[in-house]
Amino acid sequence: MHFKEAKGILSSQNGMNIYRGCTHGCIYCDSRSKCYNMEHDFEDIEVKSNAPELLEAILKRKRKKCMIGTGSMCDPYMHIETKLNHTRKCLEIIDKYSFGATIITKSNRIIRDLDILKSINEKSKCVVQMTLTTYDENLCKFIEPDVSTTKDRFETLKIMRDNGIPTVVWLDPILPFINDTEENLRGVLDYCIRAKVYGIICFGMGLTLRDGNREYFYNKLDEYFPGLKQKYEKKYGFNYEIMSDDNEKLMSVFYSECNKHGIICDNDAIFKYLHTFQEKKQTEQLSLF
Numbered sequence: 001m002h003f004k005e006a007k008g009i010l011s012s013q014n015g016m017n018i019y020r021g022c023t024h025g026c027i028y029c030d031s032r033s034k035c036y037n038m039e040h041d042f043e044d045i046e047v048k049s050n051a052p053e054l055l056e057a058i059l060k061r062k063r064k065k066c067m068i069g070t071g072s073m074c075d076p077y078m079h080i081e082t083k084l085n086h087t088r089k090c091l092e093i094i095d096k097y098s099f100g101a102t103i104i105t106k107s108n109r110i111i112r113d114l115d116i117l118k119s120i121n122e123k124s125k126c127v128v129q130m131t132l133t134t135y136d137e138n139l140c141k142f143i144e145p146d147v148s149t150t151k152d153r154f155e156t157l158k159i160m161r162d163n164g165i166p167t168v169v170w171l172d173p174i175l176p177f178i179n180d181t182e183e184n185l186r187g188v189l190d191y192c193i194r195a196k197v198y199g200i201i202c203f204g205m206g207l208t209l210r211d212g213n214r215e216y217f218y219n220k221l222d223e224y225f226p227g228l229k230q231k232y233e234k235k236y237g238f239n240y241e242i243m244s245d246d247n248e249k250l251m252s253v254f255y256s257e258c259n260k261h262g263i264i265c266d267n268d269a270i271f272k273y274l275h276t277f278q279e280k281k282q283t284e285q286l287s288l289f
Contacts, residue, residue, distance in 0.1 A: 001045045001080055009054035013275070015069040016055065018086045020046040022074050024106060025146040027220035028173050031073050034212035045080055052089040059097040065124065066277045068094050071104030079146075081109060091116045100124040100277045104170070106131050106147040108156045114163060121165050125278040127198070128160050131170040134179045135187025142224045143175065150191070157195035166198045168270060171254070173207030176235075177228060180205050180244035182253060189257045199264035199273070205250045206243035214238075 009016050021042045022031065032042050040046055048054075059068075070076045076087040087103075091113055094101045101120050103110065110117075110128060120126040130153050134140045140150050148156070160167050169192050174180050185205075192200055209217060221229040236242050244250065258265035264273070 001047060002040070003047045003049040005050050006048040006054060009048065009051055010058055010068070013069070014066050015072055016051070016090070017073045018048055018051045018070060018076055018090060019074045019078065019080070020048075023078050023080070023146060024075055024144065026106075026144045027217055027224075028143065028175065028207050028213070029216075030208060030210075030213050032213040032216050033210045035210065036073070036212075045074075045078070047080070047084065047086065051086055052093060055090050056093045056097075059093060059099060062097075062099075065099055065279060067100040067102055067125065067127075067275055069102045069104075069274070071129070075105050075107060075147075076103060077105045077107035077109040082112075088113050088116065091120070095120045095123070098123045098279075100126065102127040102129060102274050104129040104131070106144065106153060108148040108152045111156060111159060114159070117160075117165055118163055123280055125166070125276075127166050127168060127274055128157075129168045129170060129201075129274075130157060131172065132188045132191060133171070133173060133175075135184045135191070136179070139179060143178070143220075150188075154191040154195060157191070157197060161196050167195065168274065169197050169200045171200050171202040174205040174244060174250075175207055176242060176244045177231065178225065180246055180250065182246075182250060185250050185253055186257070189254070192263060193257070193261045197263060199266075199270040200254075200258060201267055201270055202251075202254060202265065203267070204241075204243055205247040206241060208240055209236075209242055210240055 020038060021040065021044060023043055023045065081087050091101060095116050117126045132150055132153060134143060134150055137149055137151060157167050171188060218229045255265060264270055
């Protein structure tokens with residue numbers, strides 16, 4: 001871990017990364033890709049030491065309220081967050097200035113900040129997004145070794161549900177020859193149905209590989225699934241998109257189950273929802289008194 005003073009914190013789409021790098025160890029992580037120009041080891045987390053101050057300086061003068069997002073590149077609830085509390089500080093600032101928030105994580109550490117999430121959601125909108133890829137708990141320990149288990153993430157989704165906080169699941173990635181089975185898909189979908197998620201984002205039954213994350217992924221295939229690397233190389237070469245042979249069949253199951261249970265599965269519609277700021281009408285709340 002090392003600290004760095006950042007020059008800015010919000011992107012043009014109002015997204016922020018409080019940390020750079022990650023210690024969750026997911027074998028497929030796209031954030032390892034060389035195109036992101038990370039100048040340090042991926043596990044040597046770069047902490048934007050002035051992130052809360054930068055965020056407050058922007059939000060206090062921002063005229064139009066909006067949704068502030070975090071977690072698209074690096075998980076805001078990785079291990080060091082328990083000591084540094086940078087994510088919590090930023091959420092407190094978002095809450096202070098009555099902006100909305102959307103967070104992507106694979107960690108049940110987010111439960112620690114349930115009080116702030118509820119406060120944000122009462123004033124505007126707070127959406128918790130969680131990635132679910134693998135129903136099998138033993139397999140999860142290999143492909144996502146240092147994150148909360150899939151079952152723990154499911155329990156977290158239920159806690160959000162019970163506290164009125166909307167949730168979205170990323171069903172991504174699906175690894176050919178590893179978890180691209182109907183059994184796995186139906187298990188994950190059952191969790192989503194029971195947790196009453198708002199929507200599920202899915203780009204197909206596959207994953208993306210490019211320079212940086214491809215090498216790491218293939219090394220882990222050699223470690224955990226001997227012989228599978230050679231199968232990938234022969235079938236996919238250096239393709240960016242790696243799709244399962246069962247993509248069409250599995251996507252049919254996906255759309256059928258989502259439609260049956262009223263879960264939004266149109267990616268564009270979900271992204272629009274995530275980016276739409278919703279201010280709760282104070283007059284309606286006051287009328288109760």
